[in-house]
Amino acid sequence: MLGWAVTFLVIALIAAVLGFGGIAGASAGIAKILFFIFVVLFVVAMIARAVRGQPPV
Template sequence: MLGWALTFLIIALIAAALGFGGIAGASAGIAQILFVVFLILFVIAMVARAVRGKPPV
């Protein structure tokens, strides 16, 4: 999921450099949403691992 966020971020940067404002804005928005989802899933995974008694890596 982090890979998708980075991909959309790169697409947004390229589109912004070429002057495609709408595509750049949409891609940046998608990248932000995916990054937040990734962070939430990461925190849930770390909490679940701690609850099971395994130390965080």
């Protein structure tokens, strides 16, 4: 999922350089949403691992 966020971020940057405002804004928004979903899933995974008694690596 982090790969998708990076992909949409790159698309947004390329579209911004080329002057496509709508596409750049949409891609940046998608990248931002995917990034926050990735962070939430990471935190949930770390909490689940700690609850099971395994130390974070």
